[in-house]
Amino acid sequence: MVSVPGAATAAGQAELGDIRKAIANVAKTDGVVGAIGEVYVDGKRVGRGTAGSRLLHGKGGLIPSGSRYRIASQTKLMEAAIVLQLVGEGKLTLEDKLGDVLPEMAEHDYVDRAAEITVQQLIRHTSGIPDFMASGKFDVFDFTTPYQPIDLVKAARTVPRQGEPGEYRYSTTNYVLLGMIIERVTGHDRAAEFERRLFAPLGMRHTYLATKVSDQIKGPHGHGYYPDDQGRPRDVDRLNATIGAEGAISTAHDVSAFYRALSQGKLVPADLQRQLPRPFPSMCGGTVASASGGMPGISSITFSSIDGRTQFAVAVTLKIDNEKAEAVGAAITKAAEAVLCPGG
Structure with missing residues (x-):
């Protein structure tokens, strides 16, 4: 057990x-x-752990617990917070139609039913727009081809619609479209808005948005691997950051600062907080919620x-397809239960 004097843990223990x-x-999985x-409790680190190795086959020593890692889809929650800030500032509304904010989506038929889809539906994955990865046009091991966001949108247009506007379909x-909206509304690139609105004010000094076609994590860190066509794990320490909208690279300290501020209402206006795509509390008697992210070579979950x-904050480097890593996710959840609600 780790004593935390004067600080309430997740379940008040x-x-x-x-x-x-x-x-x-977790590392044994x-x-x-x-x-x-x-x-972290009240912004102070009260415990840490590292196991396994930095590189494949037990090489490279341990990963420093404070290393940077790709937070993958957890980036979406950050992006949602920025969009809701813009709504709070009167620069956008939740009811704005995609075809009005980005007229080219309707004019050139880049997005089916763009005149109906709202900003709110984009945030909450209820637009029915397909995921561009389902097009089969993008290769995990492509570290040389630069893509623009519109290229991903066009690829998604080749995939059959996943549902009606208003129905939940993760995509x-x-x-990608919300990132384009941020840039259109602010006149600044997406990375600059992440830095100005989140990273700098929250003291997330070791966090940045990857934007390059062949982007490697800065500083000592764990390497992830992804199976090739023959099933052999290949190093995906480099990833093409122009494919997707999940480019934030962070640390346990920094990502904890984000969730602390988000949960305490310091990022999004109170009347808009319910619009955040936050997960339901599911641990420690309903006092803890989690948000996860997965991409080639990495699975990360933050419990708050x-x-x-x-x-x-937990990050696990992989040597298997992250889409088939259910056992890893279960192991991380079990670890969180053991740490955050050991009595229960």
Whole structure:
């Protein structure tokens, strides 16, 4: 147990479970190369763990627990917060139609039914717009082809619609379009708005938005791997950041700062917070919620107490297809339960 004097943990307990043991158990899961995790209470680190290795086959030593890693789809929650800030500033409304904010989507038929789809539906994955990856036009191992956001949108147009506007269908294309809206409304590029609105004010000094066609993580970090056509794990430490809308690279400290501020109402106007695509509380008697992200070579989950005081940020590098890593996700959740609600 780790004592946390004077600070409430996720379930109001005075102690946390064994963090090092929990991370070590995650690292034993099939398909895992290395695992790191840190716990923060009221912004202060109270525990950390690392297990496995930095490189494949046990090489490279341990991953420093404070290393940078790709937070993948957790980036979407950050982007949603920025869009809602713009709504709060009167520069956009939730009811604005995609075809009005980005007229070319309707004029050139880049997005089916663009005149009906709202900003709110993009945020909440209820637009029915297909995911561009389903087009089969993009290669995980392509580190040389630069794409523009409109290229991804056009690729999604070749995929059959996933549902009617208003029906939930998860699709990263929604957030590609929201990124384009941020740039159109602010006149600044997406990375600059992330820095100005989130990273700088929250002291997320080790966080940045990857934007390059062949982008490597800065500083010491764990390498992830993805199986090629023959099933052999290939290093995907480099990834083409122009494919997608999930480019944030962060640390346990920084991502915890984001969730703390978000949960405590410091980022989004109070009347708009319910629009955030936040997960439902699912642990420690309903006092903890989680947000996850996965992409080739990485699975990351941040658990945060509803009051925003406690965070447990976990990142796991993989050597298997992250879409088939259900056991890894289950192991991370089990580790969080052991750490955040050890009595329960």
